[in-house]
Amino acid sequence: xxxxxxxxxxxxxxxxxxxxxxxxxxxxxxxxxxxxxxxxxxxxxxxxxxxxxxxxxxxxxxxxxxxxxxxxxxxxxxxxxxxxxxxxxxxxxxxxxxxxxxxxxxxxxxxxxxxxxxxxxxxxxxxxxxxxxxxxxxxxxxxxxxxxxxxxxxxxxxxxxxxxxxxxxxxxxxxxxxxxxxxxxxxxxxxxxxxxxxxxxxxxxxxxxxxxxxxxxxxxxxxxxxxxxxxxxxxxxxxxxxxxxxxxxxxx
Amino acid sequence: xxxxxxxxxxxxxxxxxxxxxxxxxxxxxxxxxxxxxxxxxxxxxxxxxxxxxxxxxxxxxxxxxxxxxxxxxxxxxxxxxxxxxxxxxxxxxxxxxxxxxxxxxxxxxxxxxxxxxxxxxxxxxxxxxxxxxxxxxxxxxxxxxxxxxxxxxxxxxxxxxxxxxxxxxxxxxxxxxxxxxxxxxxxxxxxxxxxxxxxxxxxxxxxxxxxxxxxxxxxxxxxxxxxxxxxxxxxxxxxxxxxxxxxxxxxxxxxxxxxxxxxxxxxx
Ligand SMILES: Nc1ncnc2c1ncn2[C@@H]1O[C@H](COP(=O)(O)OP(=O)(O)O)[C@@H](O)[C@H]1O
Ligand SMILES: [Mg+2]
Numbered sequence: 001x002x003x004x005x006x007x008x009x010x011x012x013x014x015x016x017x018x019x020x021x022x023x024x025x026x027x028x029x030x031x032x033x034x035x036x037x038x039x040x041x042x043x044x045x046x047x048x049x050x051x052x053x054x055x056x057x058x059x060x061x062x063x064x065x066x067x068x069x070x071x072x073x074x075x076x077x078x079x080x081x082x083x084x085x086x087x088x089x090x091x092x093x094x095x096x097x098x099x100x101x102x103x104x105x106x107x108x109x110x111x112x113x114x115x116x117x118x119x120x121x122x123x124x125x126x127x128x129x130x131x132x133x134x135x136x137x138x139x140x141x142x143x144x145x146x147x148x149x150x151x152x153x154x155x156x157x158x159x160x161x162x163x164x165x166x167x168x169x170x171x172x173x174x175x176x177x178x179x180x181x182x183x184x185x186x187x188x189x190x191x192x193x194x195x196x197x198x199x200x201x202x203x204x205x206x207x208x209x210x211x212x213x214x215x216x217x218x219x220x221x222x223x224x225x226x227x228x229x230x231x232x233x234x235x236x237x238x239x240x241x242x243x244x245x246x247x248x249x250x251x252x
Numbered sequence: 253x254x255x256x257x258x259x260x261x262x263x264x265x266x267x268x269x270x271x272x273x274x275x276x277x278x279x280x281x282x283x284x285x286x287x288x289x290x291x292x293x294x295x296x297x298x299x300x301x302x303x304x305x306x307x308x309x310x311x312x313x314x315x316x317x318x319x320x321x322x323x324x325x326x327x328x329x330x331x332x333x334x335x336x337x338x339x340x341x342x343x344x345x346x347x348x349x350x351x352x353x354x355x356x357x358x359x360x361x362x363x364x365x366x367x368x369x370x371x372x373x374x375x376x377x378x379x380x381x382x383x384x385x386x387x388x389x390x391x392x393x394x395x396x397x398x399x400x401x402x403x404x405x406x407x408x409x410x411x412x413x414x415x416x417x418x419x420x421x422x423x424x425x426x427x428x429x430x431x432x433x434x435x436x437x438x439x440x441x442x443x444x445x446x447x448x449x450x451x452x453x454x455x456x457x458x459x460x461x462x463x464x465x466x467x468x469x470x471x472x473x474x475x476x477x478x479x480x481x482x483x484x485x486x487x488x489x490x491x492x493x494x495x496x497x498x499x500x501x502x503x504x505x506x507x508x509x510x511x512x513x514x515x516x517x518x519x520x
Binding site: 145147148150151153154155156157161165166169170172243244245246247248250251 | 324326343344345346349350352354355356358359360361369370372373400401402420
């Protein structure tokens with residue numbers, strides 16, 4: 001564990017060092033790419049003014065709402081689709097048709113439907129997470145070992161009990177992997193969405209900084225996005241360590 | 253005819269099974285003819301009286317597991333029928349419990365939760381815990397109730413699975429090569445315990461094995477299947493008391509006979 005954090009710090013220090021050397025050696029002007037020191041100063045300034053905190057919370061709030069809504073709808077739908085082949089045959093073409101449409105292409109419609117504010121952004125996050133989560137969940141149900149399903153049938157498990165005791169726990173490790181990947185995508189999308197649709201959040205912060213030609217603030221915003229993404233990923237990885245999920249890693 | 257059917261616990265009549273093979277696959281099977289290719293069971297018939305411990309042996313891939321899935325109701329036969337207590341089998345039932353060839357314990361549950369699955373849902377919690385502990389102890393897993401399957405050895409996992417099957421108090425216990433993946437000594441221990449289990453519980457056991465000695469030591473009867481498409485190659489009663497010494501005369505001869513019928517020419 002200690003080694004992991006050490007490695008993390010080492011690689012980041014190296015990155016910053018190389019960055020500093022390249023920028024100074026080639027005499028890159030600040031408006032093309034700022035020095036690490038300027039970015040650090042910008043971060044400090046933005047922390048002082050509360051700008052960084054406010055915008056991070058705005059982005060996180062939208063991602064949390066949209067993503068939460070996607071999880072509570074997509075996972076149950078995926079669980080059912082994985083079991084009911086008739087329903088799957090009907091809905092799969094629709095899902096596969098809607099899935100490749102980038103959530104950003106929905107921005108005009110989102111603005112039309114929901115106006116300005118949090119709601120269009122939340123809607124976009126929901127869209128960007130919903131379809132992948134349905135697909136992940138369905139496929140994780142479909143890849144449950146037949147033996148487990150036979151055992152469940154043998155002991156007369158059916159209905160809600162079957163879902164609660166067998167289908168959901170058997171699919172859960174794969175679903176959590178899906179959640180982890182999808183949350184990463186949602187975090188990607190929010191920044192893009194905020195550049196166009198709203199007047200707060202980290203995406204907006206970056207665009208606003210660019211408009212006032214503050215490249216140090218732009219990079220500071222990028223650093224914040226990266227760090228929060230890292231933390232989100234770590235939180236999901238806690239889920240993977242739950243005893244009722246861990247088995248899929250520890251088996252064999 | 254009707255009377256014979258009601259006397260026996262399990263009646264298997266002219267069981268047939270064909271799997272539809274995909275065309276692409278067929279081309280690679282050079283030796284077999286297209287028709288023969290998919291035939292796994294070809295007119296399997298036998299009847300088993302209640303309380304009998306039957307061991308099935310046969311070459312690998314001859315359709316033992318297929319037969320097992322059909323008799324226990326998980327698959328439909330292509331032809332013929334299976335009667336249990338005179339009724340045609342239409343699906344699995346918790347009165348006929350299977351221990352599958354593959355690991356069947358739910359890895360997301362502890363040993364205790366797994367065994368409790370066998371009790372169903374409509375009983376009170378205290379009673380469940382008490383009964384589960386009793387059965388865990390019976391199979392020698394007392395104190396391991398809170399372990400997850402990945403924290404147990406292969407033998408212990410199988411024991412937990414046997415406990416889960418026994419706790420339902422089944423009329424028929426199906427076991428498909430249950431000890432095939434275990435090491436030699438554990439296998440010998442499990443053999444002994446299976447004899448005890450059969451004496452303690454009043455049930456019919458169908459036990460598939462590729463281990464001829466295991467069959468000789470456990471079975472009241474051995475049914476040998478032929479190579480695919482499989483039929484009953486040999487059906488014999490073993491009326492010997494337990495524990496059995498396989499190096500003594502009648503069993504030794506029988507073993508020799510089985511080896512011979514399987515086309516093995518090894519010195520014993
Ligand atoms: N679901 C299936 N689809 C097609 N062929 C199958 C299927 N299950 C089994 N078989 C074929 O049936 C034959 C018997 O398999 P199995 O019953 O597992 O044999 P055994 O348990 O005796 O080793 C094998 O040749 C296998 O390829
Ligand atoms: Mg088999």
